[in-house]
Amino acid sequence: MNFEIPNFMLAMPEIFVLGMACFILILDLFLSERSRVVTYLLTQATLVGAFLLSLGLYSSARELTFSDSFVLDPMASVLKLAVYAAVFMVLLYSRRYLRERGMFRGEFFVLGLFGVLGMMVMISAHSLLTIYMGLELLSLSMYAMVAMQRDSRVAAEAAMKYFILGAMASAMLLYGMSMIYGVTGSLELGEVSAAVAGQGSQLILIFGLVFLMVGVAFKLGAVPFHMWVPDVYHGASTAVTLYISTAPKLAAFAMLMRLLVDGLGALQPQWHDILLLLAILSLGIGNVVAIAQTNIKRMLAYSGISHVGFLLLGVLSGSPEGYAAGMFYAIVYVLMGLGGFGMVILMSRAGFEADQLEDYKGLNERSPWFALMMMFLMFSMAGVPPFIGFWAKLSVLQAVVDANMVWLAAVAVLFSVIGAFYYLRLIKLMYFDGPLELSPFRPSPDVALLFSVNALAVLLIGLFPSSLMAICRQAMGL
């Protein structure tokens, strides 16, 4: 048997994160409650280290290792960098929040790191099994994170729903993978791709594709596999919501790209139809139901569903430009999502979750600056120029129009218009309604600074969108 030593260098960031996660897990046992901050700092240091490693490994080449089950290409590098940055911000946002609720424990950070590792594996996976492994690592970490708030009934309920539905989705994904394996005789995506191209669209392959799509759609939270999203976002503590609503979307986007483009590229006409259905349903249900929400976390959950619809529009056009637009959208969505839930964290304090829409009434009178920052974020999510959300929507619509689907672009715009309502409603509450409480608003300085940076980034990148767009296009080989 021919045994080849894999190129460990390419997986250096993964190895580093794994090692650090294990180290922190053990170290945390010996730390007193007062020095718990060491765990936090080490976790952040790990993310920074991984960031530097991935940055160092960045190259425009595409390299395979571990018997071709691991790939490092520009897309993987960019997405990983975005994941580290997103999780770094999540932890920065949540430090005070966790402390105030007695959740500042080692488990949160260790689970967070394992989740990051799962995402990294998903992003760099190049075989069906690697994908599955990364997915499960991420999912199990997240189930546990949601359940961490053991004394909260909603959190327990959310964790339960998430776990059971997640297990179902996992099972379907695995079933789909087994069918693909059965037809092609390989788990490695390159061989799968070659075999599928040779076989044409057999019914069994299409069945496999549908089952795979269920798994991916579940992870992304696309309609009709979205039912868990509002309940989990709502039930989990805001810090956990912040985590699960942002970085994993990048990993899910990578999974979508690996499975559909790298693996089943030959079935593009088939998955085009599936994505079309999912995208339109997500845009419709997400935007329409968000209007009826009174809880801001649920509202943002539905808003997230509608954003996923947009992301899928980019991918379904089936061109590298479309993939770049989808990737751009995913990164922008993560940035805006961080701001959106970051806003809830900013407003919350011990014993007050600030997750009702009416908690935002008259914010302008209490703090004009943060009202302005929130307005930036809401405008960006609604797709108002010059904020970054506008460019994200524009590039996706451009790709759709280029693929000769003007009607689809029109539908997407129509739903965006409907969606603008609930973003504008929040602005209306902040600026035109009287506040429920008159006490001046004093957020902690670090969160306040981070939130301001986040919101200003939405404006600044929106003013100069070309560099981020160029990165995404480069990642797709354009």
Place this chain on the structure above:
Amino acid sequence: MESIYNLGLLIVLAPLAGAIVAGLFGGTIGRKGAHSVTTLGVAISFVLSAVVFKQVVIDKVGILNQTVYTWLVSEGIRFEVGFLIDQLTAMMMVVVTFVSLMVHIYTIGYMSHDEENWPAGSRAGTNSYQRFFSYISLFTFSMLVLVMANNFMQLFFGWEAVGLVSYLLIGFWSTRESAVYANLKAFLVNRVGDFGFLLGIGAVLMTFNSLDYSAVFSTAELHKNLTFSIFPGSEWNMMTVIGILLFIGAMGKSAQVPLHVWLPDSMEGPTPISALIHAATMVTAGIFMVARMSPLYELSETALSFILIIGAITALFMGLLGLIQNDIKRVVAYSTLSQLGYMTVALGASAYAAGVFHLMTHAFFKALLFLGAGSVIIAMHHDQDMRNMGGLRKYMPITWITSLIGSLALIGTPFFAGFYSKDSIIMAVGESSIPGSGFAFAAVLAGVFITALYSFRMYFMVFHGKERMDHHTREHLHETPWVVTLPLVLLAIPSVVIGAIFVMDMPFGNFFGEAIYVAAEHDVLATVGESIHGWWGMALHGFLTPAFWLAAGGVFTAWMLHRKGLDIAVVMKERFGFVYKILDNKYWADEIYAKLFAAGGRGLGNGLWKVGDVALIDGLMVNGSARVVGVLSGITRRLQTGYLYHYAFAMIVGLLALFSLFIFR
């Protein structure tokens, strides 16, 4: 060339910098800082403009036509900022910056007690002095952008920018209802003109596919016979359409009948801006524009004839209104309208050079008259009614003598500046043979008599005769401070000499070179010029022309009436009640516009609002669709039951739906 380009940039930007500093940091730098920085900016502009004038006109180093900045290129059409500095531009630059500089200095005195013009504690009244300086510097910037443009887009920018500043300044005392009414009126009436102007630029773009002056003018001849169908079956010559549309813009800006109604009301603004904007510079932008477009206008006799008739009507009928005014500023305002009519008549007769020549001399003597009137107003403690004045000659010698010079220049006394320009126009119209020139000639001649009559009626009422002011005012009567009288003296000098200096070059020589184009068959000035031999001879000959005797008759009539203690307004009211009523109501133009357009517009708006907006758009479409979405949202929301088995079921249904995509296709 490079040096002119750099000078041009400095000339434009110096007043802008002054305006920004005074406007944004007025509170910090204080009154003194604000007037120093803006006056300095305009002074720099004036000195450099004089340098440019010397280089371009006297040293003849050539014409600068250069792009400064390309804003965007769309389908091959370039939208640019650029300079075209030729003789016409150089002349305008000097006039604009000189008058502006005089007005800046004058304003220091005129506005020194501005806080008294505001209600106590009003927010708009704080730093109003600095704001005023910021505005007039901004105006200077805008006007320079307008005259230095080398393309239609920049022309339009300058055109709108001067309109904006004019609007801001007419309503400067924004707590006075009449000022707000007047600035709104000016804005709306100018909208009508600008609409035509914009259509004209659009027509230029459509025909020439370029906005650049040189590109348009050089190919204008090729499109001479191009026709254009506005309504099916009616063919219009493209050049006529362009010419008339652009001129409609000029009618708004230069207050020609029937878009003249805003100018008398604009006198609600402080007097310095009446002098600068509503007499010397902005209102002449229309004249400048038509002269600049001479290569286009020369191709359409219809458009020229239209201009000629509009100008003649304005010159005569607006002058008549000046006869019965009692407000000192309004007399000067109607005189401005009438003189703008003269310039327009010159343009219509293809005597562009004479029109622009009159623009220049008028800028000096009319600014002088306005500032003189302002000086009187200061002395009278802001009472503008001439019936309360009289005998001011003794108290205000400098204002008196300079105003007399201004009036003599205005009525066209030989050797004074106004004589040369006005006589050139009258003679040119007399030579012209385009349709309407007979009427125009009669109108401008009659206008001479009227001008002399109302000018000297004003002069006698203000400076001679019984002192009719109340006791308190009389005790405080004295000459105004030097910052006010210095500009009067400095403006009085060109009001006397500028005509004699330039008459042989400007209308009758080749002063403008390539800047103004006149077709050979229209060149009336050349015909007139054959019989003119030097400024001295022209003035001597001037004593023999009917124009002089008409003017003298006007002055004599005014003097006779004054000596008998009669006022022409009162006489007319008693003897010719019907005529007086027409004039007193200003031909009912305001009433017609208010009833027909303003009320009609509001009625139409109301109707559209109630039926179109409230019922159809708001009610049916916006609120209707919002209600549908709301109901839909309420229903869909129920799908999220919270039961795990419902969620799982939804996933299964989703899976089946995806299968069915492929099975049942």
